[in-house]
Amino acid sequence: MNMQELVDYLNKTAHAYYVLDKPLISDSEWDRLYDKLLSMEKETGIQLETSPTRRIGGEPLSHFTRHQHLNRLWSMEKAQSIEELNAWFDRVTQAHSKDESLPPLSYCVEYKLDGLLLNLTYEDGKLVQAATRGNGEVGESVLEQARTIQDVPLSIDYKGTVEVYGECIMRLSALHKYNETAEEKLKNARNAAAGALRNLDPKVTASRKLSAYFYGINYIEKAPFDNEEGMLNFLVENGFPVVPYFKQSSNKEDIISFVKEINEQRHLLDYMTDGCVIKVCDINTREHLGYTDKFPRWAVAYKFEAQQQTTTLESVSWEVGRTGKLTPLGHVSPLYLSGATVSRATLNNMDDIIRKGLGIGATVWIRRSNEVIPEILGIVDDGMSIEPIIAPTNCPACNTELVQIGANLFCPNREHCPRQSVGRIVHFASKNAMDIAGLSEKTAILLLEELDISRPSQLYSITKEELLRLPSFKNKKADNLLSAIQKSRHTSLDAFIFALGIPNVGRVNARVLAKHFGSLDNLKNASEEELTSIDEIGEIIAANIVDYFSDESSLEEVQALLNAGITVEENNTDESTLLLSGKKFVVTGTLNNFTRNEVQDKIISLGGEAQSQVSKKTDYLIAGENAGSKLTKARKLNIPVLSEEDFLSMIDPAHKIDSYTENEIQTIQNEKKIAKDNEQLSFL
Template sequence: MSRMERMRELIDQLNDYAYRYYVLDDPAVSDAEYDKIYDELSALEKKTGKIEPDSPTQRVGGKLLEGFQKHTHLAPLWSLDKAQSIGDVVAWQERTNKQMKALGLPDASYSLEYKFDGLTINLTYDGGYLIRAATRGNGIVGEDVTEQVKTIQSIPLKIGFAGKMEVQGEAIMRLSVLKKYNETADEPLKNARNAAAGAIRNLDPIQTAKRHLDAFIYNVGYIEGKVFQDHQEMISFLRDNRFNVSTYEKVFSDVTDIEAAVDKVERTRDRLDFLIDGMVIKITDFKTREALGYTQKFPRWAIAYKFAAEEMTTRILDVTWDVGRTGKLTPLAHLEPVELAGATIRRATLNNYEDIMRKHAAIGANVFIRRSNDVIPEILGASPVQDGELAPIEKPVYCPACGTELEEVGPNLFCPNSLNCKPQLTSRMVHFVSRDAMDIENLSEKTIELIFEKLDIKDIAAIYTLTGEQLLAQEGFKEKRTENILSAIEKSKTPPLANFIYALGISNVGKKTAKDLARTFRTYERLKEAKFEELVEIRDVGEIVAKDVVEFFHNENYMRVVQELFDAGVQPQEDAGVVTGGKFEGKTFVLTGTLTQYTRKQAQELIEGLGGKTSSSVSKKTDYVLAGEDAGSKLRKARDLGVAVLSEDEFKEML
């Protein structure tokens, strides 16, 4: 037997042992036997200079990384709509039943799963090997964390399926592992959720390996060459390919039957060795899922039931007022430290002064706090039992940051000094550089605060005047860090128009509205000149948003800052807009089944690039249904309605 053959034999043997130990919890050999085989493999790899991509020696953590690279997912990673009660789940079922009836779909069955509380990861496999691992990011683009994820023993480096696919799961730190880690850690970790997220986002994979993370895989988001009939078949596929799949599997015919199961899990979740913060309910049939489709944010065929937030009582020690990006003041309560949902809580929010009065909050008061998966909990109200002197919380008259007299707008207090109030400037900059805005990497909130403090920057445009000499003169700035920041700033000068609009921080203009404005007006100049009447004609742009947009472009101070951005070389790209005059103008397509010559995204882009539109459901207004392999109910409905059905070859010929 050659050295390479022996190495292959050892790798397969060790990976099988690891699968039995970490996934099946059924060890086949002692640790000493495993270590002996592992040492033999390591020695052979050193002698041959060859390391196979699925070798377990790749799990110890590689060299320190310089930064995270972006990874575009093959298919979007959707978030889930949330239900706070079983009544919300029943209402969701009634909505989907109505839609299914209209589409002629059969009655649904529902899977019930744990909603793991860790960090979502997206794994890409090709040729049977793990080739990429990424964080969720914004659902479209995440961060490449391949080296960190390779340290997770329960994630297979090699699988039986040879096609290209992406699977999603949750990286977690088991509570027993957290406890053991903290016994010897210089700085104990407070929370398993943050411990997992921090480990995955650590640029040193060796440090990630030290946390001994685990992962549960629960979804196939993209796959080539295979179609699943239902959820159960997909889970079986994952299990057959040696992924760590949750042992909790239940299927119900009606969501009302789920209530008892959900209640039991909620009452006994403290017995689990990992954190969960709810349950996920999904329609099992994949053709039904496809027919129901998605809203802009969520799949219509799934919902997350959130467990009741955990509550605790503690005492308010002090209240300070934070100034946000818009100048709004938010009261922040400082508390006696208390353990809640695995974290030490020292602060909690109060919405405004009316909220303070309504909840009878006061300095020295015992209050109920609730943490519902938020970093900063909420104060629910004062406890009926008080055991000390109380001091009222005073309503501020002047801005605590700049001393400007405050203005009251409804129940809220605002600082009108938007030009020189440091917290406002800092918050605007944090928004401006964020991923969905100008996407300037390496500028953390602390870095931005330092820039404002030390370099006397007055507005967001001044970021483009920063020099290497200025940054290198600051404590903690070395050549590599400075180079990365300046490179990211320069790279951001040609943003997509939608990103630029969002970055400007126009009141009530979020990411979707920014994209709609970009597609409608295509250039900044046209948007700037847009009339109120033109704006309200855009779908989902109401009178309030239209008024805010018009007022923004008539504000001299804002326009001065925008001009400074342009003077510094910022040039937002012209948006392609809604194509007119194309071959498919006025035509609506529905895509169904598995496409083999194009991805769905490619087909949609081709259609939209020629002026057409795509829809998720078939109706009398549908012009064409592009049907791939294993097309189901949409194809049947298209034929019933007499809608033209295209094969991929026919679609290609039309192009």
């Protein structure tokens, strides 16, 4: 076989294995042919565009580029109860009845997968672009990352221009397998997939073994189908794995039964699904029903309630954090809940335990919502005898007598408690602080036990010879850690403030402090009165900051860090001309394209202020799904509420972001409507 024939054969057999689950050749034979292709590419210096060797990931990118989608990728109207779903059926029926030429209504139901949307562009049968959703009109190009996903066809039979979109996910089995050997374990499948696809290094994407299912065509020159089933068949014929659940009926009661069926069975799936999507099947009817400013009228997403089950509380352990605060952790009989095996749940403090009437041996209700840490809601009064939970009197890590401050227990042995030392180092090295890649909790424990590294400043004197004496450390791992430590020597003021670990000073407050004071010296010399004059800095935080910089050991550590060669970039940016200058935002709920931290970073980078709580001074609330009490309070205070899409439109990446005036922001918000008379077809 020549190179092209070998590439075609390997792609065909890989598709049969990964997508169809029908292997055509043995693994050893596939590996032999793959190695043969690698040799041919090395000898000739040629790598074909569709070569499977591209799936391992190339060199890291310096930044993401923007991609203009050929058609708008719409958001989805949501229904969170059967009543809301029936109201949607009524609206569709009423609109449909106005045109007698339309075929009878028929609906289809599909899984709503919980991952990150991926939009693929093909020209002349070749994959030429891949992008995230972004604001629906402009996304981030992730072509090199998408090439590493086995489910993404590098070439298709259809030769026209077409945009196909679906969901990039990480299977729960893949997450479990990854975490078995990973030094830094991934917390949940959705964030693992989103983080991998939006990682500048395609090799990271490849290492996560992502999957993808496709369910829509955003643009096509000549559609060879006229309904949803035909569209899905078109995708299958061109090598795309399609969303695994598809049922249709003209009877809305059938549709509701399908919805209930999915909800009952979703815990058996190997991927996360947080709901289902109901669509009108006929494409001509969709065009008749049209769109609102945000949603297609012909589709709705039904969201499932958070899953909760009963289990037994077997024991309670007490975790010591970096500030010395003890947090009780409930250990429960393992159960499968919301796509994961749950065996632990966080409890707030002893007051929380007493209020909920918890005890060892109690049958408890446990809930896991949106993949956050499971929560014990309370006990089931089943008459079973339970053993009372006793609060500790001494630190479980260093045996120092505990002190109680408010509702919480604290270990006062700040300098010599090993769990506090490890916690401070892990926090110092975290991504939003000094960003020392590879310095996990496991590594921090090793450094403490083997090299007596108990303070962050000591990291900067570690040698390669010392690291090589540690278990599991080889040349490459040692070099990588030393390189990351060296890279962290130059940092921003806000990152350094956050890295210090001052109690209650989170990353948002660190940005606020850096913006206000401009230098570390100014912050060190600030009084409580000056600190409390800043929005977002209350009396407790102000007192903690003053206490920190009045403490001799803290000042010695800060000076030791500076003496170790850390340079802190002062915040001298004139933010008065930036897009969001002077505007205060609160971000809440679950977002689709970004984490809340990423949105807060964007707000601050554009001159705005990211607040943690809604108040009369808040200008905007950015609300994702399950927004809760902050959304309720914002509505009571008549604070404008923005969806994720509204916010992205406000900071439209197609324009120069630092050149807007406040009037132009308002103009952007008023121009969200797009033309509905596009000659091309847009499908969901």
